[in-house]
Amino acid sequence: MSPTPSPSSPQASPRADNWHTRAIGVTVLAFVVSAVVGFVALPLAQPDLKLKDVWDAICSAAGVASRPTAEKPIEPDFKVSSVVLTPDLLNLEDAQSIGRGATLAHQCAICHGPAGISRADSPNLTGQYASVVYKELKDFKTGARVNAVMTPFALVLSEQDMIDIAAYYAYLPRLPSPRADGTPPPRIVANGDPMRGIAPCGACHGELDNKRGSPRIDGQPAQYILSQLQAFASGERRNDISQQMRTIARQMTPSEMEAAARYYSGESR
Numbered sequence: 001m002s003p004t005p006s007p008s009s010p011q012a013s014p015r016a017d018n019w020h021t022r023a024i025g026v027t028v029l030a031f032v033v034s035a036v037v038g039f040v041a042l043p044l045a046q047p048d049l050k051l052k053d054v055w056d057a058i059c060s061a062a063g064v065a066s067r068p069t070a071e072k073p074i075e076p077d078f079k080v081s082s083v084v085l086t087p088d089l090l091n092l093e094d095a096q097s098i099g100r101g102a103t104l105a106h107q108c109a110i111c112h113g114p115a116g117i118s119r120a121d122s123p124n125l126t127g128q129y130a131s132v133v134y135k136e137l138k139d140f141k142t143g144a145r146v147n148a149v150m151t152p153f154a155l156v157l158s159e160q161d162m163i164d165i166a167a168y169y170a171y172l173p174r175l176p177s178p179r180a181d182g183t184p185p186p187r188i189v190a191n192g193d194p195m196r197g198i199a200p201c202g203a204c205h206g207e208l209d210n211k212r213g214s215p216r217i218d219g220q221p222a223q224y225i226l227s228q229l230q231a232f233a234s235g236e237r238r239n240d241i242s243q244q245m246r247t248i249a250r251q252m253t254p255s256e257m258e259a260a261a262r263y264y265s266g267e268s269r
């Protein structure tokens with residue numbers, strides 16, 4: 001007498017396996033069909049997308065930029081700023097760095113003044129943010145910002161020189177406000193113009209809510225402020241990250257530029 005086969009006996013398992021395999025098969029099939037529909041058929045069915053082939057369709061459905069169509073990636077025909085403003089860039093306060101910076105700054109004094117206060121129309125550097133001094137020097141050095149007078153001086157500076165010089169000027173006292181009499185700001189400075197996408201200057205250049213990377217412009221020579229606004233507007237100066245200043249300057253009228261320059265320089269009387 002042979003024993004009755006139990007449910008777990010070898011005879012029962014081919015059917016159980018079969019069922020298992022079919023279940024997996026159906027799932028995989030459903031997956032493949034939906035992937036083909038979702039990633040290939042539907043994207044290809046949209047004429048607007050102008051997809052070249054199946055791989056393009058898959059990339060587009062996955063939200064990945066497809067292969068570049070041009071042979072080479074498109075590069076701007078000018079240098080862009082290579083400076084990344086990190087929190088570390090703002091803490092350049094060690095005494096040794098400041099001391100080295102003071103020595104290096106002797107060669108800058110002829111234009112920027114012995115204490116960073118220019119008597120010519122060069123920008124004042126006293127009390128300027130370290131991140132700004134560093135960024136501008138680096139931009140002159142890499143060619144992202146170009147100036148016939150300034151560029152040669154930046155070209156010979158090493159990375160550490162630029163850090164030390166930035167620490168030194170940031171350590172010097174800020175200029176007192178050039179508007180002791182409390183001259184009210186012109187409209188363009190106080191309110192900007194929302195219709196033209198101009199934020200109030202103080203939103204970035206303000207004493208309190210200074211936005212990282214925006215230079216201190218209070219007390220700069222009027223001629224310097226004006227020339228920079230004009231240079232941003234014409235695109236001659238284009239080292240501002242994300243075109244923050246170019247977008248604004250392009251929208252300003254010549255008389256607004258003059259009013260802003262007079263106000264910030266303290267020559268508004």
Ligand code: HEC
Pocket residue numbers: 104105107108109110111112121122123125132133134136137146147149150153154165215227
């Ligand atoms: C011969 C004159 C001259 C000398 C020397 C000189 N600079 Fe300048 N510097 C200028 C002028 C002019 C500008 C404004 C350039 C412009 O209009 O874009 C400038 C701009 C700058 C700026 C940008 C300021 C800002 O607010 O954007 C920095 C930083 C700077 N100089 C640092 C230095 C340092 C550091 C040295 C010494 C190693 C130096 N300069 C030597 C004339 C000079």
Ligand code: HEC
Pocket residue numbers: 123135188189198199200201202203204205211212213214215216217224225226228229239240241244245248260261
């Ligand atoms: C959205 C922020 C923002 C606003 C608003 C803004 N600026 Fe600027 N501005 C910047 C930044 C950032 C820079 C530095 C660009 C760079 O990296 O060299 C700059 C640079 C400048 C400079 C050159 C300073 C120097 O030392 O080189 C001047 C002048 C200036 N701005 C004037 C103005 C005036 C006037 C207004 C108002 C009409 C204004 N800005 C509004 C962000 C702003």
